[in-house]
Amino acid sequence: MNINDFSFLGKRNDCPICSGAVEDSFISVEGFLCVGGFFYSFCPSCDYYFINPQPNLSSIDHFYNTHGVAPITESVLENSFRDYLQKGRAYEMTDYLSKMLPYFAVGSRFLDFGCGCGFLLSHNKNRYDCWGVEISRLAQDFDKKNGLRVVGRLDDLSSSNFDLITAIDVIEHMPDPCIFLKALKDRLSIGGLLLLRLPVIDGLLFLRQQPECWKWVYAPYHLSMFSIKAIERISKKVGLSCRVRGDSTIHVTKEILLKRASMITHGAFLSLFKLILAITYPFVKNLLRRVFVSECIFVELSVMDTKKRSHVE
Numbered sequence: 001m002n003i004n005d006f007s008f009l010g011k012r013n014d015c016p017i018c019s020g021a022v023e024d025s026f027i028s029v030e031g032f033l034c035v036g037g038f039f040y041s042f043c044p045s046c047d048y049y050f051i052n053p054q055p056n057l058s059s060i061d062h063f064y065n066t067h068g069v070a071p072i073t074e075s076v077l078e079n080s081f082r083d084y085l086q087k088g089r090a091y092e093m094t095d096y097l098s099k100m101l102p103y104f105a106v107g108s109r110f111l112d113f114g115c116g117c118g119f120l121l122s123h124n125k126n127r128y129d130c131w132g133v134e135i136s137r138l139a140q141d142f143d144k145k146n147g148l149r150v151v152g153r154l155d156d157l158s159s160s161n162f163d164l165i166t167a168i169d170v171i172e173h174m175p176d177p178c179i180f181l182k183a184l185k186d187r188l189s190i191g192g193l194l195l196l197r198l199p200v201i202d203g204l205l206f207l208r209q210q211p212e213c214w215k216w217v218y219a220p221y222h223l224s225m226f227s228i229k230a231i232e233r234i235s236k237k238v239g240l241s242c243r244v245r246g247d248s249t250i251h252v253t254k255e256i257l258l259k260r261a262s263m264i265t266h267g268a269f270l271s272l273f274k275l276i277l278a279i280t281y282p283f284v285k286n287l288l289r290r291v292f293v294s295e296c297i298f299v300e301l302s303v304m305d306t307k308k309r310s311h312v313e
């Protein structure tokens with residue numbers, strides 16, 4: 001699909017989070033998982049970027065359920081699922097959840113919103129009462145074949161609430177992040193926990209002068225690009241306590257550091273930098289983890305004070 005295959009809502013002049021004035025920012029560039037030509041607005045007050053005007057819901061549904069940018073087929077889902085199982089690609093998430101197990105009794109109600117190929121649900125289905133929401137009908141069918149209970153929309157679930165809700169790499173895909181978080185909050189049990197993971201623009205990779213070159217713009221999959229400040233504001237707006245922690249899997253690789261170095265030096269100096277980096281990379285990586293915010297964060301949200309009930313240190 002290209003930009004001409006989308007229908008759009010009207011352009012908005014206000015920020016979906018703070019209702020303040022927004023300014024035009026950049027236009028998406030055709031590339032990996034990214035359709036070119038989408039306009040982004042920026043709210044300086046929230047430090048928040050979003051596609052504006054937005055494609056309408058039927059365009060988004062069509063995009064996810066036809067070819068999109070990366071065609072999703074049954075074999076893609078099978079491969080992802082196998083990949084998760086064999087290589088532990090979701091290890092950070094499963095590790096995070098496994099640390100929470102003592103706090104959620106066997107039989108607790110668990111909802112994974114945007115469950116994809118159902119990895120997290122499959123991983124936890126023997127312990128929790130698991131449910132999923134997934135927009136892709138192909139992925140829904142795949143999950144159901146694996147014995148999971150998955151519906152297409154939150155409204156399709158019965159009215160019961162959940163003790164634990166996860167939305168991993170989802171909020172950046174949602175048309176209105178405030179409405180989305182409010183809807184999930186309304187599904188939380190008393191004392192329940194909502195756990196998000198999302199990319200944030202506070203990370204080292206996001207050069208502020210070049211938003212069109214940012215990793216993870218992925219238009220129109222990612223309708224929003226958040227800062228930590230923006231996500232904290234949304235949480236406050238919908239009445240959720242918020243605790244942010246970095247995904248310890250920092251995504252700055254040796255290759256990225258070399259690319260950055262090649263922008264400012266070359267020849268013998270670059271070779272020397274390469275050699276030094278090869279020796280010192282483990283140390284450098286640890287240092288970067290400490291000094292810079294990672295490009296991805298986990299957010300624990302609760303109607304209670306998350307500091308008092310924090311599960312993972």
Ligand SMILES: [Zn+2]
Nearest residue numbers: 015018043046
């Ligand atoms: Zn704002």
